[in-house]
Amino acid sequence: MFLTDDFILKNSFAKQLYHEYAKKQPIIDYHCHLDPKEIFENQNFTNLTQAWLAEDHYKWRLMRANGVAESLITGDADDYEKFCAWAQTLEACIGNPLYVWTNLELKRIFGIDERLTLANAASIWEKANQQLQTKEFSPRGLIKKMAVEVICTTDDPIDSLTYHQKLAEESFAVYPTFRPDKAINLQNPEFPAYLKKLAIAASKEITSYQTLVEALTVRISYFQQQGCRLADHSLSRLGEEAYDVAALEAIFQKRLTTETLTNEEIRQFQTGLLIDLMRQYAKQGWTAQLHLMATRNNSQKLFQQLGPDSGGDAMGDDRLARGLSRTLAQLQAESLLPKTILYSLNSKDYPVLTALMGAFQEESKGKLQLGSAWWFNDTYSGMRHQLTTLAEGGILGNFVGMLTDSRSFLSYPRHEYFRRILCQVISEWVEDGQLPADEIYLGQIVADISYHNAKTYFDFPN
Known part of the structure; x- marks a missing residue:
């Protein structure tokens, strides 16, 4: 019964839509x-720990919650010991999406049709590691194996984008995404040093x-030339003050002479610079992604020991x-509102975002999007909540669908997980008599959300 061909799909119509x-x-x-x-x-990964655990703070958080020593998570312990620590942790994680994702990745990518436990960790370790040494299981091999057509990475404005250029002849496309967090977060100690690097990059x-x-x-124009069609911003919340260029100049100059800024000044600067950048995105035809309501580095201990993106983040609950x-x-x-995807890390904001974006829809189908269930919401119930909220308050048929938001080349079965949930939700509406049992009609909507909408919406270079 576990991870069968029809898992999550509870009726014949859901099975038809998915398959x-x-x-x-x-x-x-x-x-x-x-x-x-x-x-x-x-380069092929040395072993499954390097491919699976080395950058995955989702797994790190669960291992810490299971009492695993940090040496077995991010420390200098043997890779096999780290893998066993994850296998033992996973056994207690029933109901967590990582339980499904981990075992689904073993099945879809490695053909290992047995759930990971501490008891069979040694045999799975051996089977997976043998495959990881082959060409098919190199990073590019994994991308092709999972039928990935487009990858949009997350890149700083000062990045040379050299490797995007070198990958231009691949059968799949790798495009940069403009992520100017270091330019917007002027409160950070490294801000003055970053300005010098940006000045060099932009001449x-x-x-x-x-x-x-x-x-x-200048850097936006450079990214555009390299195929970039998206920008991305991570903000806890936006300022409520009116845009005032004189005030932004005063805040900027104050930051250059002292590090003491009020929270209101920081928020005003971040929002003002966001507005100026979104004007440029609109001119380029880009999509702006706004990732909202994340609180970063809540654990100062973790941040001091390991730096950012180490498992110390959480969701915020401020006004939005x-x-x-x-x-x-x-x-x-100003007629400069770009295509925009709105994400919130707090699912209470889904109805708020859906209602608000409806006030600004114009010019094209689904110009403003409710982003896919993100991070802590990237769960069975979280995805259903996002889908039903969007459907009830907007147009689900225009949704651009799933993303991985991942640092792992093994994460692509998450798209399968999402697509199964999507098909099941739609089939329930059919069973309730809220939708016609029209396979061709609803099947096209499923195909659009799974793939076609994103291809049209982002308008990537050929």
């Missing part, structure tokens, strides 16, 4: 954290707020609507 319309679609992974250098160099001296915007605009509404309204009034 005939969803399963066969290629993958467009329009937001992830894969390293383009790793893709280009295409432009940065001495004012306006020259900062100009330098970032007013600042976001003001931002969208200003851009719309």
